[in-house]
Amino acid sequence: MEISDLAIRIIIVLTPGFLTTLLFRYFSTHKEYTNFYFFVLSAVFGLSNYMILEVFYQLVHAVKISLHIFFGVPEGYIHDGRLFVGLWESLVDRTFVVNSEEIFYSSVIAILSSFLYTYVYQRKILLRFANRVLHITNKSGDDDIWSHYLNSDNVEWVWIRDYNQSLTYFGKIEAFSDSGSKRELFLSDVSVYSLSGRKVLYTLNSVYLSLTDGMYSIEQPFY
Numbered sequence: 001m002e003i004s005d006l007a008i009r010i011i012i013v014l015t016p017g018f019l020t021t022l023l024f025r026y027f028s029t030h031k032e033y034t035n036f037y038f039f040v041l042s043a044v045f046g047l048s049n050y051m052i053l054e055v056f057y058q059l060v061h062a063v064k065i066s067l068h069i070f071f072g073v074p075e076g077y078i079h080d081g082r083l084f085v086g087l088w089e090s091l092v093d094r095t096f097v098v099n100s101e102e103i104f105y106s107s108v109i110a111i112l113s114s115f116l117y118t119y120v121y122q123r124k125i126l127l128r129f130a131n132r133v134l135h136i137t138n139k140s141g142d143d144d145i146w147s148h149y150l151n152s153d154n155v156e157w158v159w160i161r162d163y164n165q166s167l168t169y170f171g172k173i174e175a176f177s178d179s180g181s182k183r184e185l186f187l188s189d190v191s192v193y194s195l196s197g198r199k200v201l202y203t204l205n206s207v208y209l210s211l212t213d214g215m216y217s218i219e220q221p222f223y
Helices: 005-013 015-027 035-071 083-092 100-122 125-133 145-150
Strands: 157-162 167-176 183-194 200-211 216-219
Touching (some): 015 035, 100 125, 145 167, 157 200
Antiparallel strands (some): 157 167, 167 183
16 A cells, blocks of 8 residues: 555644654553554654744743843844644645754754653543642543552551462562553562451562452551
């Protein structure tokens, strides 16, 4: 199948958005994206990256104008281009050359912005604002209760009751799987008990657990 020139231009222009989405997906915990959702998110992130670059260009432009007015810097050093003109013209005008400098700078911004977006998402900053200030939602911000519970700040040492194996594990949570995937846990400093939790069978430095839905429970000891 032949790819049109317009499609190639769209892919090139949206590269910063793809980069932000991939890094955001890698750094944060999410369910799998559909192709449509991935494309839409990439477009939104990409547009925001170009907007940030446009603001930067305009600030540089304002500084150069100020230098020209107050210090006599030659006008030739004043950048009078606008990013969005170049961006949209590259999509609709086949004779317009895609500005590689804009793509490069936007890609740098994409990497930095992915850190910011991940921090905002992981810390649930927008959700907390909507919940505590605007009072418009009661959502936890996590994909499901598994993630919400294990992401809680006060959940560190837990009892894991595995009803399939008739065993209870007590240990410190080091890592856990994303929601929507297998229920996997990595515990350290582990004590293994019978299911009732009354008799210690043995101790372990660490353990990997793969749990079956509906056949386990997670409990936090009372301190």
